[in-house]
Amino acid sequence: MSAKKKLLVVTDLDGSLLDDSYSWEAARPALHCLKTLGIPLVLNSSKTISEMKDLAHRMGTFAPMVAENGGLLAVPQESGLLDQPKTFQRMGSDWIQITGLSRDFILSRAHALREAQGYLFEGFADWSDAMVAEHTGLSSGAASCAQSRYATEPILWEDTLARRKAFEGSLAKDGIRLLQGGRFLHLMGPADKASGTVAVKALYQRAMPDVEWLVVALGDSQNDQAMLEVANIAVVIPHADGPHISPQAPRVLNASMPATAGWNEAVLTIIKDEIGASALK
Numbered sequence: 001m002s003a004k005k006k007l008l009v010v011t012d013l014d015g016s017l018l019d020d021s022y023s024w025e026a027a028r029p030a031l032h033c034l035k036t037l038g039i040p041l042v043l044n045s046s047k048t049i050s051e052m053k054d055l056a057h058r059m060g061t062f063a064p065m066v067a068e069n070g071g072l073l074a075v076p077q078e079s080g081l082l083d084q085p086k087t088f089q090r091m092g093s094d095w096i097q098i099t100g101l102s103r104d105f106i107l108s109r110a111h112a113l114r115e116a117q118g119y120l121f122e123g124f125a126d127w128s129d130a131m132v133a134e135h136t137g138l139s140s141g142a143a144s145c146a147q148s149r150y151a152t153e154p155i156l157w158e159d160t161l162a163r164r165k166a167f168e169g170s171l172a173k174d175g176i177r178l179l180q181g182g183r184f185l186h187l188m189g190p191a192d193k194a195s196g197t198v199a200v201k202a203l204y205q206r207a208m209p210d211v212e213w214l215v216v217a218l219g220d221s222q223n224d225q226a227m228l229e230v231a232n233i234a235v236v237i238p239h240a241d242g243p244h245i246s247p248q249a250p251r252v253l254n255a256s257m258p259a260t261a262g263w264n265e266a267v268l269t270i271i272k273d274e275i276g277a278s279a280l281k
């Protein structure tokens with residue numbers, strides 16, 4: 001790889017860098033390598049920024065984060081990427097930008113439709129932290145982090161499928177889309193994990209215009225497909241159940257093991273191929 005080329009690693013969390021017990025222990029060798037080589041590690045997840053911030057700190061990454069499925073971009077001051085962040089607002093030690101629609105706007109439209117049409121659904125905005133904990137199985141501290149959202153709203157739909165389609169059609173007029181997660185239906189704007197990836201790459205490109213950034217993206221599920229397709233190197237992390245995704249990218253690498261262990265193996269392989277085996281020493 002020429003001196004002007006640098007790797008930029010963008011990763012999904014659950015089922016990719018994190019295993020079933022939310023541990024990344026098995027990825028320590030690769031994370032250590034990224035840090036030693038100064039390769040940025042960008043977390044890109046459906047989680048909220050409060051949830052991701054804690055993980056990023058413990059992993060020791062100060063790169064930008066893409067939260068809430070692309071709806072929010074957070075740039076830590078420590079990254080040094082933003083000097084005059086006109087379109088960002090300050091939140092703690094981060095600059096944040098809502099890249100999709102704001103949660104306030106989404107809630108105002110969804111709740112007005114519920115009022116007018118009598119749709120049966122409940123969401124995080126209707127619940128206390130204790131109720132969020134009850135509905136999600138999270139601890140109360142974690143539920144409070146999951147509540148601090150800016151660009152998406154998870155709801156439980158309790159009405160018919162036909163009425164859900166009508167609700168979806170009405171929201172679409174305002175640019176709001178519905179994404180089925182595990183149990184929850186997520187109301188969100190047009191931004192996604194792919195647009196978040198492109199935005200982060202642009203920040204690096206602007207800060208270091210001479211560098212040719214080679215994006216490595218890692219993901220395991222359908223909502224990672226578009227993110228993998230804007231990367232130069234796409235890594236598919238397999239899982240035991242559910243369909244395997246097949247992204248189109250200049251280079252596609254299928255990890256041979258699920259979650260964290262597969263993530264570790266794939267990142268070390270890419271470093272070896274792109275930088276050289278000496279980088280692993």
Ligand SMILES: [Mg+2]
Nearest residue numbers: 012014015220
């Ligand atoms: Mg995942």
